[in-house]
Amino acid sequence: MSQRTKSPRPGASPIRARAAVLAAGLGVSVALGAGVAVAAETVLDSASSTTASSVKAQAEAQAKAAAKAEKAAADAKKTAAAEKAAAAQKAAAAKKAAARPAAAAKSAASWVDPVSGYTLSARFNQAGGMWAAKHSGQDFAVPSGTKVVAAHGGTVVKAGGNGAGDGPAYGNAVVIRHGNGTYSQYAHLSRIEVKVGQVVTTGRRIALSGNTGNSSGPHLHFEIRTTPDYGSAVDPVAFLRSKGVSV
Numbered sequence: 279m280s281q282r283t284k285s286p287r288p289g290a291s292p293i294r295a296r297a298a299v300l301a302a303g304l305g306v307s308v309a310l311g312a313g314v315a316v317a318a319e320t321v322l323d324s325a326s327s328t329t330a331s332s333v334k335a336q337a338e339a340q341a342k343a344a345a346k347a348e349k350a351a352a353d354a355k356k357t358a359a360a361e362k363a364a365a366a367q368k369a370a371a372a373k374k375a376a377a378r379p380a381a382a383a384k385s386a387a388s389w390v391d392p393v394s395g396y397t398l399s400a401r402f403n404q405a406g407g408m409w410a411a412k413h414s415g416q417d418f419a420v421p422s423g424t425k426v427v428a429a430h431g432g433t434v435v436k437a438g439g440n441g442a443g444d445g446p447a448y449g450n451a452v453v454i455r456h457g458n459g460t461y462s463q464y465a466h467l468s469r470i471e472v473k474v475g476q477v478v479t480t481g482r483r484i485a486l487s488g489n490t491g492n493s494s495g496p497h498l499h500f501e502i503r504t505t506p507d508y509g510s511a512v513d514p515v516a517f518l519r520s521k522g523v524s525v
Contacts, residue, residue: 389521390481392429392464392500396420398525399497402513414511415463415501416525422468422496424487428478429518432456435506437474441465441491444508448499449491452484453506460517461506465499466490 396418404413432454441448448465452472455461468488478484489496502514518525 388480389430389518389523390427391418391518391523391525392462393418393420393424393426393487393498395424396498398515402511402515414508415465415499416514418487418498418500420487420496420498422486422488424498425483426464426467426485426487426498428454428480428482428484429462429500430454430456430458430521431478431480431482432462434472434474434476434478434484435461436463437470437472439490441508447492449493450485450488451491453503454478454484455506459504461503461510462514463499463501463503463511465501466493466497 397420398416399419400413400417402413402416434452435455436442436444436451436453439450440446442451442453444451444453444463444465448463450467450470451463451465452467452470453461453463464485466488467485467490469486470484471486472478472484487496487498493499500514501511502517504510504512515525
């Protein structure tokens with residue numbers, strides 16, 4: 279009598295059950311591994327982005343610091359240049375101020391020709407029919423309108439027509455009193471540009487030459503006197519040369 283073999287029930291086999299468990303576990307592991315990989319990649323990307331941002335920020339900060347330092351250096355250089363210019367200007371002003379009294383003293387001490395571009399004509403003490411007595415000064419032949427200057431600094435004591443009080447022969451005239459006790463006289467003028475009491479410096483324009491009064495042609499009649507009046511004249515050429523003027 280033959281025997282019938284019994285077929286095992288589905289799911290009852292231990293081997294099949296173990297295989298199912300292993301398959302499930304493998305699936306979980308694969309899923310877990312993939313998740314970990316994705317997470318790791320995300321972390322790396324985030325770290326890389328953070329690092330790049332940090333480097334960029336640092337570079338920008340350094341650039342700003344460099345620009346600020348450069349501006350500060352330029353400002354300092356500009357300030358130093360301005361201070362140097364101001365100091366130079368101040369030193370120049372001080373030098374000029376210091377030189378002014380010396381220049382004034384030199385001007386006060388010096389004598390100059392009363393006109394320029396002249397030719398010496400009638401001399402001091404020269405005799406002739408032009409004068410009642412001998413010639414009382416030195417004539418400087420120049421065109422009418424030539425600038426006449428103070429031969430030395432002083433105060434105007436006479437100015438006007440009629441020889442400023444010395445007579446019509448002198449025409450328009452000026453007399454200046456000087457600090458050394460002498461007087462200078464300028465005559466035959468076409469125009470007078472100073473007045474009595476006015477203080478003038480050496481070389482200051484006082485008149486224009488002319489041909490007024492008893493004159494045979496345009497010239498400046500120049501005298502050096504010991505008083506402001508006619509009759510006290512000394513040789514003006516010798517006097518000027520004693521003062522260092524090349525007449």
